[in-house]
Amino acid sequence: MKVxxxxxxxxxxxxxxNDMMLLEFLRKYGxxxxxxxxxxxxxxxxxxxxxxxxxxxxxxxxARADGKNVTTLxxxxxxxASFGRYMTAQGVEQCGYCSPGFIMAALAMRRELTNPTxxxxxxxxxxxxxxxxxxxGQTRALRAWLHDKPWEKEGQV
Amino acid sequence: xxxxxxxxxxxxLEEADELLHRDCRNNAVLGxxxxxxxxxxxxxxxxxxxxxxxxxxxxxxxxxELGACITLRQLETHPAVTARFDGLLxxxxxxxxxxxxxxxxxxxxxxxxxxxxxxxxxxxxxxxASVVLYRGGEVPLAEFMASPIAFDDILLKVRxxxxxxxxxYQSVRRSATDFPTLAVAVSCLDGRWKVSVxxxxxxxxxxxxxxxxxNDGRGPEAAGVAAGAELTFGTDLRAGADYRKKLAAVLVRxxxxxxxERENKG
Numbered sequence: 001m002k003v004x005x006x007x008x009x010x011x012x013x014x015x016x017x018n019d020m021m022l023l024e025f026l027r028k029y030g031x032x033x034x035x036x037x038x039x040x041x042x043x044x045x046x047x048x049x050x051x052x053x054x055x056x057x058x059x060x061x062x063a064r065a066d067g068k069n070v071t072t073l074x075x076x077x078x079x080x081a082s083f084g085r086y087m088t089a090q091g092v093e094q095c096g097y098c099s100p101g102f103i104m105a106a107l108a109m110r111r112e113l114t115n116p117t118x119x120x121x122x123x124x125x126x127x128x129x130x131x132x133x134x135x136x137g138q139t140r141a142l143r144a145w146l147h148d149k150p151w152e153k154e155g156q157v
Numbered sequence: 158x159x160x161x162x163x164x165x166x167x168x169x170l171e172e173a174d175e176l177l178h179r180d181c182r183n184n185a186v187l188g189x190x191x192x193x194x195x196x197x198x199x200x201x202x203x204x205x206x207x208x209x210x211x212x213x214x215x216x217x218x219x220x221x222e223l224g225a226c227i228t229l230r231q232l233e234t235h236p237a238v239t240a241r242f243d244g245l246l247x248x249x250x251x252x253x254x255x256x257x258x259x260x261x262x263x264x265x266x267x268x269x270x271x272x273x274x275x276x277x278x279x280x281x282x283x284x285x286a287s288v289v290l291y292r293g294g295e296v297p298l299a300e301f302m303a304s305p306i307a308f309d310d311i312l313l314k315v316r317x318x319x320x321x322x323x324x325x326y327q328s329v330r331r332s333a334t335d336f337p338t339l340a341v342a343v344s345c346l347d348g349r350w351k352v353s354v355x356x357x358x359x360x361x362x363x364x365x366x367x368x369x370x371x372n373d374g375r376g377p378e379a380a381g382v383a384a385g386a387e388l389t390f391g392t393d394l395r396a397g398a399d400y401r402k403k404l405a406a407v408l409v410r411x412x413x414x415x416x417x418e419r420e421n422k423g
Contacts, residue, residue, distance in 0.1 A: 001163075001164050018161040019160050019203075021194070025333065039194065040387075041191040041192065041194075041254065041261075042254060042258075042334075044255050044258075052258055052357050053230075053260045055260045055261050056257045056258055057191055057262055059189075061190055061203075064207060101257075109256075118322055123251070124255075124256055125256075125334050126252075127253070127254045127258055128257060140224050
């Protein structure tokens with residue numbers, strides 16, 4: 001079928017297979033930050049935003065994204081890099097494979113929740129799994145990031 | 158491996174129904190699609206309802222109405238839902254995988270599929286909800302849950318009487334975002350109780366003897382024992398039948414106690 005999907009502000013007017021998932025569509029057009037993880041709707045690695053809301057692109061039909069705005073990590077790279085510095089400072093990453101999905105979920109949380117408590121942060125990000133770490137580094141990085149609010153100084157949305 | 162030959166956004170419910178009935182066995186109405194990939198269906202026409210305005214949460218004529226395309230995340234965050242029934246519906250879905258998942262999964266997909274592991278159907282049963290089907294009209298959820306899945310109708314919405322009943326939810330999970338090992342929901346209105354137990358691991362059902370115990374004033378402890386005795390439980394990789402039976406007694410007791418405490422607080 002023919003779809004019009006806007007990814008990070010760029011319109012794609014394409015014919016796609018009817019059973020294509022958004023993950024496959026995005027990777028096909030070069031958005032390789034979007035990772036295939038469990039492929040069974042469990043791990044959160046493939047998180048992207050559709051109309052600003054985080055969704056699992058491995059289970060979101062590309063056809064359903066017709067006419068919608070999709071945001072990947074590439075579309076918020078400055079803010080992602082800023083948050084990434086907090087992650088680096090806390091030694092969060094080991095293999096780093098889960099980071100794009102984790103960052104997309106964290107940035108969505110920042111937009112959705114006002115001054116979240118640590119419990120709310122943990123609850124919001126519970127669906128983003130990391131097989132290497134024990135989440136302690138992520139928690140420290142998030143705490144510092146939410147405290148510093150670098151997006152206010154950097155003029156991000 | 159699933160396949161879809163044609164993907165269509167019908168412009169009306171009539172069109173969706175007509176498409177479905179061209180071949181009910183091979184055409185399918187899509188829900189949130191979270192488990193679509195785990196199946197092996199070869200779908201001829203995939204019917205996507207997301208452009209039919211079924212994503213509305215409404216309070217009208219004394220009922221809370223949840224459109225089939227409402228996401229589980231909306232249940233968690235929409236004030237009309239969180240402010241009712243002690244936040245039962247939002248609480249019941251809040252441990253399901255993660256926010257990105259709950260932004261995909263829908264009320265219609267969860268209820269129509271009658272998944273045994275569904276937290277939502279367990280909570281809705283305790284609220285004495287009903288479902289509205291395109292062809293079948295309004296059907297009590299308990300009756301709908303007991304019927305075999307027929308792929309020849311379309312679930313339009315879930316209706317819950319906005320009667321201000323108190324409610325509580327309990328579940329046990331092996332890990333935070335896993336399916337429940339057992340789920341229990343309880344509600345009370347003017348001394349009349351509803352108790353439901355899900356993830357037995359079979360479909361959620363109402364525990365009528367447990368509700369009778371509470372109606373008769375025999376207390377949460379007796380209700381828990383009754384729920385464990387009256388229902389059947391099964392074994393799967395999460396727990397054995399005996400463990401679930403004991404768990405049911407504990408969770409029903411806790412949920413009923415919570416409900417009573419909430420009632421007493423006003």
